[in-house]
Amino acid sequence: MAFVITEACQDEKAASCLDVCPVDCIKPVGNQYLIDPRLCIDCGACETVCPIEAIYHEDDLLEADQPARIMAINHFRA
Amino acid sequence: MSIVTTFKVSLSLPKKKAVYQINRIKTKDYLLYILLMHFVIALPNGIQMASEFIAKGDIDKTFLLVFTLYPLLVILTGITSISVLATTGLLIRTVSKRKLVYQLLWKMAMYACTYPVLLYTTINLFYKTNSMIHLILVMLFLYIFTKMILAYPKKKR
Ligand code: SF4
Ligand code: SF4
Numbered sequence: 665m666a667f668v669i670t671e672a673c674q675d676e677k678a679a680s681c682l683d684v685c686p687v688d689c690i691k692p693v694g695n696q697y698l699i700d701p702r703l704c705i706d707c708g709a710c711e712t713v714c715p716i717e718a719i720y721h722e723d724d725l726l727e728a729d730q731p732a733r734i735m736a737i738n739h740f741r742a
Numbered sequence: 743m744s745i746v747t748t749f750k751v752s753l754s755l756p757k758k759k760a761v762y763q764i765n766r767i768k769t770k771d772y773l774l775y776i777l778l779m780h781f782v783i784a785l786p787n788g789i790q791m792a793s794e795f796i797a798k799g800d801i802d803k804t805f806l807l808v809f810t811l812y813p814l815l816v817i818l819t820g821i822t823s824i825s826v827l828a829t830t831g832l833l834i835r836t837v838s839k840r841k842l843v844y845q846l847l848w849k850m851a852m853y854a855c856t857y858p859v860l861l862y863t864t865i866n867l868f869y870k871t872n873s874m875i876h877l878i879l880v881m882l883f884l885y886i887f888t889k890m891i892l893a894y895p896k897k898k899r
Contacts, residue, residue, distance in 0.1 A: 686841045686894045705895060708765035709846055 665722060666701035667710060668736060670729045672718035673697055681710035681719060693739055700740045701733075743767050748775050752856040756889035764853050765846075776820075776852060783859050784816040786866035827851045827883065834888055839896045847891075854887040 669681070673696040681697065682690050689703035690710065699710070699719075711719045722733055743751070743763075748771050754760035767775075791812070795805045831847035842850075858879040865871050871879075 684843050684846055686846075688841065688898070705762075707762045707894065711766055712769065713845075 665706055666704035666736075667699050667706065667708065667719055668701075668722050668725055668729065668733045669697050669699055670718050670720060670725075670732045671696070672716050673714075676716055676718065678715055680713040680715060684709045684713050698736045698739055701736055702740055743771055745771055745774050745778065748772075749778075749856075752853045755853060755856065756886045756893065758893040761850070761890045761893040764849065772849070777817075779852070779855060779859050780813070780817050780820045782863050783820065784813065785863055788812065789867075824848065824852050824855065827855070827887070830884070831887060831891060834891050838888075838892060840891055840894045841897045842891060842894060850890050851887060854883055854890055857886065858883045 669690070675695055679697065686707060686709065687703055687705055689700040689705075690697050691700060701722075706721075708721070711721070720729065725733060743766065748764075748767050751760050751763045751767070752775075755764070791808060795808075825848065828844065828848040828851040831842070831851060832844065835842050835847065861882070862871060862875075862879055865875060
């Protein structure tokens, strides 16, 4: 289980989530940030600080946001 | 998460699950909870002051003035106290090698105050707190707060 940064982050990149993440598992990838699901401890600290509500727990993701989850899994597996 | 759920989560602290759950509480409920805690802590003095005014039988301008200023004073003192308590978290964080920003520590300190605040109010309603009880309550806070900080993993580097 992990949190997922959705497409809404693209070009916003305020990076408030980066500062609060206690395990530094949020990385810049292309024009947005992604959460490394292997390292995320599910603490939720990033969720409430995102000014555009781009972060969701994977259980709460909409169908349209599933590609963001897959993208993070594939990116960090590589 | 409603205010009732927020309260229940706070009572489960310092369990790891609850420590992470408080991060997901919406800002609106978080602010409401801060106000609720201030209301609870102000209750014993508020009741005492109100009964003194009623006993004297003069609910006049002074009464209204006191009851407008008192909550403001309580909130100001409360916010300052939480900020000071959160600052102790900076030290615990450094010693225990955790990466926790002050913003997060402030929130954690506020929720860690739940048990001490409830005990303070309960004791004050029936008895009077003294410096020994205050010290015990601060120790209780530090215990809960430290356990909450330790719920996070150590920094990698
Ligand atoms: S806070 Fe939100 S918008 Fe900003 S970088 Fe993080 S996910 Fe993207
Ligand atoms: S849930 Fe916690 S560990 Fe996971 S990305 Fe957000 S802040 Fe980092």
